[in-house]
Amino acid sequence: MAPINANDINDAKAFVPAKKVLPEVETEAANGNGNSSKGYSYETLLEIANFLLSRISVKPHIGIICGSGMGSLAESITESESISYEDIPNFPVSTVEGHHGKLVFGKISGVPVVAMQGRFHYYEGYPLWKCCLPVRVMKLLGVKTLIATNAAGGLNPSYKIGDVMIVKDHINMMGFAGNNPLHGPNDERFGPRFPPMSKAYNYEYRNIAKEVAKELNIDNIVKEGVYTCLGGPNFETVAELNMLKMVGVDAVGMSTVHEVITARHCDLNVFALSLITNECVTSYENNDEANHEEVLDVGRMRQDILRLFVNKLVERFALIEAKNP
Numbered sequence: 520m521a522p523i524n525a526n527d528i529n530d531a532k533a534f535v536p537a538k539k540v541l542p543e544v545e546t547e548a549a550n551g552n553g554n555s556s557k558g559y560s561y562e563t564l565l566e567i568a569n570f571l572l573s574r575i576s577v578k579p580h581i582g583i584i585c586g587s588g589m590g591s592l593a594e595s596i597t598e599s600e601s602i603s604y605e606d607i608p609n610f611p612v613s614t615v616e617g618h619h620g621k622l623v624f625g626k627i628s629g630v631p632v633v634a635m636q637g638r639f640h641y642y643e644g645y646p647l648w649k650c651c652l653p654v655r656v657m658k659l660l661g662v663k664t665l666i667a668t669n670a671a672g673g674l675n676p677s678y679k680i681g682d683v684m685i686v687k688d689h690i691n692m693m694g695f696a697g698n699n700p701l702h703g704p705n706d707e708r709f710g711p712r713f714p715p716m717s718k719a720y721n722y723e724y725r726n727i728a729k730e731v732a733k734e735l736n737i738d739n740i741v742k743e744g745v746y747t748c749l750g751g752p753n754f755e756t757v758a759e760l761n762m763l764k765m766v767g768v769d770a771v772g773m774s775t776v777h778e779v780i781t782a783r784h785c786d787l788n789v790f791a792l793s794l795i796t797n798e799c800v801t802s803y804e805n806n807d808e809a810n811h812e813e814v815l816d817v818g819r820m821r822q823d824i825l826r827l828f829v830n831k832l833v834e835r836f837a838l839i840e841a842k843n844p
């Protein structure tokens with residue numbers, strides 16, 4: 520496909536012309552943890568986007584991030600063209616079981632999409648800006664809406680294993696400690712220095728998701744709640760979980776929040792869902808322990824329903840996008 524350049528971005532609102540070219544930046548871990556990290560410039564991200572455009576035949580409108588054990592969401596994609604992360608210059612690679620490490624381009628119900636079969640987590644050693652780099656690349660490719668999925672522990676006592684939580688809001692716990700994907704110099708071509716987050720999870724899309732859940736007769740397992748991300752990789756202590764419950768968290772994981780912040784910064788519409796893969800242990804009398812195998816098993820158990828749900832959401836969100844080009 521024809522390459523894009525810095526003046527040729529499809530969304531004039533988000534990509535105001537550059538006042539100056541920012542240099543590549545060395546940031547001190549974006550969080551003071553001692554890992555030196557290098558933020559990519561706009562131009563480097565553009566190179567990644569152009570590399571991908573040279574390999575694909577259709578530009579995606581909707582981006583999907585597949586959560587742990589949910590890679591099969593990408594299996595509905597027709598006319599698919601897959602690119603391994605290892606083959607993409609300057610792209611991170613997946614290191615976690617249940618994350619294949621591929622971008623899958625193609626169509627769902629005729630809608631051009633790209634799915635990340637494998638996301639990047641802070642606990643893998645990536646700084647947050649790098650975990651979220653694919654979101655900015657999606658934006659440069661022409662994506663308008665991000666659907667982020669994740670596996671999460673259920674804290675809300677009414678949630679059962681296998682429930683699907685529509686994310687209505689998040690609490691950025693890592694951000695409270697100063698670790699934010701937008702830390703460092705701001706490039707206005709992506710978005711403003713101080714982006715608002717009060718409408719991070721699109722209200723209309725959440726309502727559509729509830730309607731779709733009814734149509735598919737799965738509304739009994741679909742909930743709505745607040746997600747938080749901790750740095751991981753350990754699962755939480757009982758005291759930590761009780762604290763999170765007290766501050767209003769319904770589900771806890773190790774991803775998504777920073778991706779959503781990055782997506783909203785560059786003006787993508789966001790929808791997110793959590794598959795509740797385990798019940799959080801909030802009492803010392805309970806002998807259960809969270810583990811990644813269970814997380815992946817529940818993903819497999821729910822793969823057909825999730826695929827159906829996400830496919831319908833893609834169809835419906837694309838209709839809204841078509842009305843608001």
Ligand SMILES: O=P(O)(O)O[C@H]1O[C@H](CO)[C@@H](O)[C@H]1O
Nearest residue numbers: 586587669670773774811814
């Ligand atoms: O958020 P996703 O990638 O779905 O995965 C969740 O499940 C894994 C733990 O089992 C962690 O990576 C946590 O973030």
Ligand SMILES: Nc1nc2[nH]cnc2c(=O)[nH]1
Nearest residue numbers: 670671672771772773809
């Ligand atoms: N932090 C965290 N991440 C998860 N991912 C899946 N389950 C959990 C959990 O209980 N806690």
